[in-house]
Amino acid sequence: MEFSLIERIRERTAQGREDVRLGIGDDAALLAVPVGQELAVAIDTLVEGVHFPVATAAADIGWKALAVNLSDLAAMGATPAWALLALTLPNADPAVVDGLASGFAQLAQPYRLALVGGDTTRGSFALSVAVHGFVPPGKALLRAGAQVGDAVFVTGTLGDAAAGLRLVQQGRGSDDARAAFLVERLNRPTPRVAAGLALRGFANACIDVSDGLLADLGHICEASDVGAHVDVASLPRSSALLDLFDDVAAGDFALSGGDDYELCFTVPLRHVATVQADLARLGCGATRIGQIVQGRGIKVRDARGQWLEPGHRGWDHFKA
Amino acid sequence: MEFSLIERIRERTAQGREDVRLGIGDDAALLAVPVGQELAVAIDTLVEGVHFPVATAAADIGWKALAVNLSDLAAMGATPAWALLALTLPNADPAVVDGLASGFAQLAQPYRLALVGGDTTRGSFALSVAVHGFVPPGKALLRAGAQVGDAVFVTGTLGDAAAGLRLVQQGRGSDDARAAFLVERLNRPTPRVAAGLALRGFANACIDVSDGLLADLGHICEASDVGAHVDVASLPRSSALLDLFDDVAAGDFALSGGDDYELCFTVPLRHVATVQADLARLGCGATRIGQIVQGRGIKVRDARGQWLEPGHRGWDHFKA
Numbered sequence: 001m002e003f004s005l006i007e008r009i010r011e012r013t014a015q016g017r018e019d020v021r022l023g024i025g026d027d028a029a030l031l032a033v034p035v036g037q038e039l040a041v042a043i044d045t046l047v048e049g050v051h052f053p054v055a056t057a058a059a060d061i062g063w064k065a066l067a068v069n070l071s072d073l074a075a076m077g078a079t080p081a082w083a084l085l086a087l088t089l090p091n092a093d094p095a096v097v098d099g100l101a102s103g104f105a106q107l108a109q110p111y112r113l114a115l116v117g118g119d120t121t122r123g124s125f126a127l128s129v130a131v132h133g134f135v136p137p138g139k140a141l142l143r144a145g146a147q148v149g150d151a152v153f154v155t156g157t158l159g160d161a162a163a164g165l166r167l168v169q170q171g172r173g174s175d176d177a178r179a180a181f182l183v184e185r186l187n188r189p190t191p192r193v194a195a196g197l198a199l200r201g202f203a204n205a206c207i208d209v210s211d212g213l214l215a216d217l218g219h220i221c222e223a224s225d226v227g228a229h230v231d232v233a234s235l236p237r238s239s240a241l242l243d244l245f246d247d248v249a250a251g252d253f254a255l256s257g258g259d260d261y262e263l264c265f266t267v268p269l270r271h272v273a274t275v276q277a278d279l280a281r282l283g284c285g286a287t288r289i290g291q292i293v294q295g296r297g298i299k300v301r302d303a304r305g306q307w308l309e310p311g312h313r314g315w316d317h318f319k320a
Numbered sequence: 321m322e323f324s325l326i327e328r329i330r331e332r333t334a335q336g337r338e339d340v341r342l343g344i345g346d347d348a349a350l351l352a353v354p355v356g357q358e359l360a361v362a363i364d365t366l367v368e369g370v371h372f373p374v375a376t377a378a379a380d381i382g383w384k385a386l387a388v389n390l391s392d393l394a395a396m397g398a399t400p401a402w403a404l405l406a407l408t409l410p411n412a413d414p415a416v417v418d419g420l421a422s423g424f425a426q427l428a429q430p431y432r433l434a435l436v437g438g439d440t441t442r443g444s445f446a447l448s449v450a451v452h453g454f455v456p457p458g459k460a461l462l463r464a465g466a467q468v469g470d471a472v473f474v475t476g477t478l479g480d481a482a483a484g485l486r487l488v489q490q491g492r493g494s495d496d497a498r499a500a501f502l503v504e505r506l507n508r509p510t511p512r513v514a515a516g517l518a519l520r521g522f523a524n525a526c527i528d529v530s531d532g533l534l535a536d537l538g539h540i541c542e543a544s545d546v547g548a549h550v551d552v553a554s555l556p557r558s559s560a561l562l563d564l565f566d567d568v569a570a571g572d573f574a575l576s577g578g579d580d581y582e583l584c585f586t587v588p589l590r591h592v593a594t595v596q597a598d599l600a601r602l603g604c605g606a607t608r609i610g611q612i613v614q615g616r617g618i619k620v621r622d623a624r625g626q627w628l629e630p631g632h633r634g635w636d637h638f639k640a
Binding site: 021025028030033035038039040041042043045047048050051073075084085118119121122123128130131135142 | 346348350351360363364368369392396398402406408437439441444448451452453457462464527528543
């Protein structure tokens with residue numbers, strides 16, 4: 001299929017990486033991992049109508065396809081380097097191709113991430129991106145390191161993307177600046193790459209919030225064989241979210257809404273102050289939302305200190 | 321999406337690779353490239369109805385999704401190591417999932433290839449595989465190395481897969497053993513990994529035949545700024561192909577049919593005997609089909625020594 005998306009992205013992304021010995025144009029790319037670094041690799045697919053609404057702008061889709069993958073690298077504390085892109089499109093609409101390329105390239109540029117391979121085929125609209133990053137041996141942030149007594153943190157704010165999706169579904173996505181902010185959070189998530197790097201050596205466990213806080217913190221707990229307590233009242237929520245939705249809905253979005261791509265991580269108490277200062281300096285901030293406890297599963301406390309039962313609205317989307 | 325395809329493949333593929341520091345189960349895998357090796361990476365997608373007929377067995381699809389990618393590594397002279405798999409399926413039919421896993425794993429096992437990451441989503445049936453292999457710096461086989469005077473070779477036989485597709489389309493795919501052979505060549509291509517490794521240091525240029533001989537040799541010529549002459553009569557064709565199709569059709573399939581995943585490569589005359597002996601020993605053989613000449617494009621000579629014009633049936637699928 002001869003649309004030139006891969007070429008258009010290549011032209012707009014890092015050309016000067018010395019570690020790309022041979023880029024796009026042969027049967028495979030040839031790459032040099034820096035001495036003393038391990039390679040972190042991940043792959044994620046976006047499917048139209050599943051991972052983004054059908055009417056989403058092409059530039060937003062291109063951005064998001066890379067963002068969700070960079071978020072995986074962020075959650076490992078890895079430095080992004082290279083990507084591969086497999087794109088399936090029903091037809092080669094030049095405006096769509098150009099939009100995808102520009103959104104992808106816009107996010108790639110600040111990381112000097114190079115697109116080193118790609119494949120374009122005809123079919124239902126979907127994008128798979130594979131990303132590659134570097135991390136020194138033993139320094140990666142894993143899910144399986146949380147310790148009883150650790151403080152649980154998240155970067156940024158939670159629930160915005162789920163609220164943005166709700167607004168899009170209700171046709172209210174461009175009602176005002178607050179709605180636009182929430183939809184932007186859905187369509188243009190910010191991978192917390194710098195935060196992930198700053199957490200190396202300080203966080204015991206880390207994951208990115210793609211499926212919702214309870215689901216993803218649940219993955220940390222399962223991998224670490226611990227439980228967690230979370231305080232709903234402490235969950236960081238944007239003013240846009242709190243303005244446009246009532247407290248219960250905002251709490252539900254923050255607990256269970258997916259697609260925020262913030263980092264959720266656990267920190268031993270002796271490092272809490274350092275981590276808070278470092279992440280404040282990076283602009284995303286870090287909010288303490290609970291703690292790691294002995295046992296299994298997550299217990300959630302509401303603003304009055306009552307334990308919520310599974311089955312409460314906040315747990316609707318959460319399959320433990 | 322909670323079908324366990326990735327897990328099923330993981331269980332059946334290389335567990336003991338020391339270079340997989342952290343496999344499936346976290347936000348990214350952690351991998352160690354051996355000192356003194358570069359990384360070769362490629363990605364390819366198979367879409368139902370485009371890259372395989374709708375009725376293709378799931379195990380064949382799983383095999384082929386990996387095979388077309390290993391073929392890219394073979395064409396670079398790289399040793400396979402790791403793969404990522406992004407699968408989109410309309411539903412989680414256990415028989416389909418199990419078939420995909422078994423076909424993928426069956427091809428992965430002899431290479432000790434480890435599946436290190438994956439993503440499964442709901443949507444139209446498609447698979448993207450990204451593969452990673454190793455090659456010493458400066459030793460990779462590139463498209464852009466062909467020299468005037470080089471002999472042009474291909475491994476194995478050409479045209480089988482295109483003939484197999486024709487038979488499937490005509491409902492004749494299981495007529496007899498010869499038909500079954502051709503369909504097997506379509507559904508279970510053999511990536512020429514060992515041949516690619518054997519060609520390091522001997523071939524000047526190499527590519528795998530995925531789009532058809534004329535198209536892919538054309539890529540070598542374009543990248544190397546040379547032309548080529550090809551003799552139709554010399555093209556290696558299987559007895560099944562020659563039994564079931566007339567000479568003109570068999571020639572057309574061999575010139576222009578895609579999906580054979582043989583290697584096409586050019587060799588300086590001083591290495592011809594070595595290469596022929598080495599590839600004979602590997603079982604796939606290597607057939608000399610023409611030579612590299614000054615100029616641009618490919619000229620094709622028929623069995624009587626007449627130059628074929630572009631527009632001849634053999635050129636039907638070939639867009640220079």
